[in-house]
Structure formats: C-alpha cells, structure tokens
Amino acid sequence: MSGTSSRSSTVALSTTSASDATRGLLLGVAGVAMFALSLPMTRLAGGSVEAPQLPPAFVAFGRAAVAGLLSMAYLWATGARRPRGHEWGLLALTAGGVVFGWPLLSGLAVRRVDAVHAAVVSGVLPLATAVIGALALRQRPSLGFWACALAGLGLVVGFAAWRGAGGLELADGLLLGAVVCASAGYVSGARLSRALTAEQVICWVLVLSLPATLPLALWTRPPAPVAASAWAGFAYVSLFSMWIGFFAWYRGLALGGTLRVSQVQVLQPFLSMLAAVPLLGERLDLTTVAFAAAVIAVVWLGKRQPVN
Template sequence: MSGLSTSSSTLSTTSASDATRGLLLGVAGVLMFALSIPMTRLAGGSDAAPQLDPAFVAFGRAAVAGLLSVAYLLLTGARRPRGREWGLLAFTAAGVVFGWPLLLGFAVRHVDAVHASVVSGVLPLATAVIGALALRQRPSLGFWACALAGLALVVGFAAWRGAGGVEMADGLLLGAVVCASAGYISGARLSQAFSAEQVICWVLVISLPVTVPLAVATRPLEPVAASAWWGFAYVSLVSMWIGFFAWYRGLALGGTLRVSQVQVMQPFLSMLFAVPLLGERLDAMTVVFAVAVLGVVWVGKRQPVN
C-alpha cells in the first residue's frame, strides 16, 4: 500500500512539474513571438526610412531557419515525410513561411508596430474559426458572436487610425492573420505524425528551393542600418525557429488548452515592446481597443465548440 502511494505521489509530482514547465515554455514562446512585429518593422523600416526589402526579410528569415533545420533534422534522425504529409507541409509553408511574413512585412512599412499588434490580436480567434471550419465542428452562437465582435473591433480600430477609412495595410494584416491561422491548423495535423519541432523544420526545409533563390534575388544592394540587421537576425533565429521550439514543447508538456491561453497577451506585449524598441507612442484609445480585442478573444476561446 505504501509502495502504491509513493508511485501515485511520484506520478502526480511529475505531472505537476510537466504542467509548470509547459506553462513556462509557453510564456517564453509568447514573449519571443511578441517581439516579431516590432523586429519586422525594425528590419524593414518605414516608408519614410526604408531599410531591408520586406520580401528579403520574409524569404531570408525562412532561408536561414531552413538551413538550421536541415542540421537539426539530420542530428535527430527524423524520418522523411511520406504520402499526404508532403501536401500538408506545403500548405503549412504557404501560410507561415510565405503568407504571414510577406504580408506582415509589407504592412508594417505603412503602419507602425503598435497598430499592427492590435489588428493581429484576433489571430487566436481566427485560428479557432478556421480550425472549426476545417474540422467541420459546430461552434456555439457565443463563439460566433465573439468572432464577429473581434472582427468589428479590429475594423473599427483600423478605421479610427485611418481617419475614417481602412488602409490597404490593414487588409494585408488581416490576410496575414488568415495565412498564419490556416498554417497553424495544418501544422497541428502534422504534429500527430511528427514531433512539433520536426514539423516546423520540415516546413522550412521543403521551402528552401524557393526561399534561398528569392532571398538572394531580393538581397540589399545598398548599405542599411545595423539595427535592421539585428531585426533580421531576430526574426530569422527566434521568430521563425527557436520560438516554435519553445511554444510547441510548451503545448505538449502543459496541455494545449491550458498553455494556449497565454497567447492572448501576445499583441499587448508586442505593443509594449514597440515603444522602447521603435520609439512609438502608445495612446489611451489604442490601449482601449487592444484590451477590448484581448477580452473578446479570451471569452471566445472559452465558448463551446462541438
């Protein structure tokens, strides 16, 4: 009896330890991803002071992370994809390697990182919507109400910042959100066959025949600020690679439902990082919109989906 009690106690302790580690890794992943928008803006600059071409930032970061992924897959002895897995990898790459970085990069040339952070705040809810549609689930009316409220808040914020009109950059940001959400869903399906780290590595590796030539073709021919290269290094090593390792491992250890809740803080953290990094201004109305979006996303993620 005492032996059984010891075994149960050990199992309980291990589970609690894994849950804590998973949550900490999830928080670390969110912190790393929260810097993605400000660092993308730092790398590409603005219309008034352009730095690296947004296309180079998108293709170059994937090329760097892809070459690192080759080494990782070889060292871990990962198996090769087969059958329909190739199609899912290609679809995931279209969303998270090409769609999100390209559209985000061009958008933040025209709007500041604080603006982009608020609009992209609906990403967790958009992922839930696309996931529900892809899996043919039946979300509750409360879920759809939150999804529509989130979209209305984002469009309202964009119109307010655009002095009564929604700018093209806002359309690019919403397109980036859709691309990332679709890529996350297909990537999640692949995680049933591969470890989460191997999924992002294979996605990056199969993209290399496209990303490397395009990165070379769009490389800067004129000098740019050192800060732009620091921003590029960050999105290449952290946003495109290391961040996924922490995030996916956190989800696996701590549970997707529990750990994913911390993602709702990502846009607010992005806004806070943009102030010291880029010297952007955080006004009261922007904070109000950001908090409203976060609130809707938080409530929406708790609505039943059957």
C-alpha cells in the same frame, strides 16, 4: 509495503504531471514573448516608407532561408524520419501560411503602419485560428463562439478605421490577410503534429520551402548598405520568430496541454505594443490600449466557448 509503494508512485506521478504543466506554461509564455517581438523586429528590419531599410521580401524569404538551413542541420542531427504520403501536402499548406503568407504580408504592412497598430489588428489571430480549425475539422461552434469572432473582427476593423481617419488602409488588408495565412498554417501544422513531433513539423516545413526561399532571398537582397539595427531585427526574426519560438511554443503545448497553455497567447498584442515603445520609439495612447484590451477580452472569451 506494497501499499506504501503504490502511494509513493502516485505521489511521484502527480508531482511529475504538475512539473510538466508548469514547464509547459513557462515554455508557452516564452514562445509567446518571442512571437510578440516579431512585429516590432520586422519593422526594425524593414524600416518605414519614409526611411526604408531591408526590403520586406528579403526579410520574409531571408528569415525562412536562414531557419531552413538550421532546420536541415537539426533534422540530420536528430535522425528525424522523412514525411510520408499526405504529410507532404499538409507541409506545403503550412509553409504557404507561416513561411510565405504571414512574413511577407505582415512585413509589407509594418512598413506602412507602426508596430502598435499592427499588434492590435493581428490580435485576433488566436480567434481566427480557432475559426479555421473549426471549419477544417467540420466542428459546430456555439452561437457564443461566432458572436465573439464577429465582435473581434468588428473591433479590429473599427480600430483600423479610427487610426485611418475614417477609412481602412492597404496595410490593414495586408494584416488581415496575414492573420488568415498564419491561422491556416497553424491549423495544418497542428494536424501534422499528430504524426511528427512539433519540432520536426516546423523544420520540415522550412526545409521544404528552401528551394524557393533561398534563391528568392538572394534575388531580393538589399542593393545598398543598411543600418546595423536592421540586421539585428533580421537576425531576431530569423532565429526566434521563424525557428526557436516554434520549438518553445509547440513543446509548451505538448507538456502543459493545448487548452491551458494556448490561453497565454492573448498576451501577445500587449507584449508587442510594449516592446515597440523602447525598440522603435513608438507611443501608446489610451484609445489604442482600450481597443487592445477589448480585443484580448473577446479572444479570451471566444476561446472559452464550446465547440462541438
């Protein structure tokens, strides 16, 4: 009887583990899909240089302010503990990357280039995160890892130069800066998630930023009426890109395993490009798709290289 009970418990445990892995993978895909829409929706909210809508600064600070107010309610409703000691410093570093750096720089960039262009250049984000993580943790990546990192950078610089008729544009520098900011924010946020739950991390980051983001959002609010589609884009990046997406992504990593689930992030550039076609009326060409495929392949290969 005890043997049968033991086997039943083992089967139940295996089933639960498999179920968690599947749920984690699905949540990871959902998170990546929500993040993939960020660039097209940011351009929809801000418009272009020729046809501006919401100011990029308002989109960046306003989305964080909306998500910050929602985070206050979430932390109060769940009875989350307050951060302690060095955790405040990591929260500030995370905020600098994912609340201020990435939204503002990418928002300024997509006013100057289309979302398809931005998706290819920012496609090196997973590899950049791995590089910064390795440096921050004083790890020793293999030669293959560094080769992939340099190849990824070379591909996006080459693509940007090709799209810029032989030279880099200001928008490309802004996008690469945004990638560095987001990567640093992801790494410090991951360190925080060892002590706080993933949901608490993003919520505390947003609440800590509120004294800056809320007045800045009010100060940079649009002086004139804008299209309803711009407000729809703003609503999306406020609710999903800045808040709900992190819930799904971090929960997926926790359930399915960071190594396994993080692999789906390589799909993000393609999903961004595909979304830009119906949302913004942008066009895809074979060369752009080829560059995106090459970046994704390099990122996927780099994430499989050993890091000691």
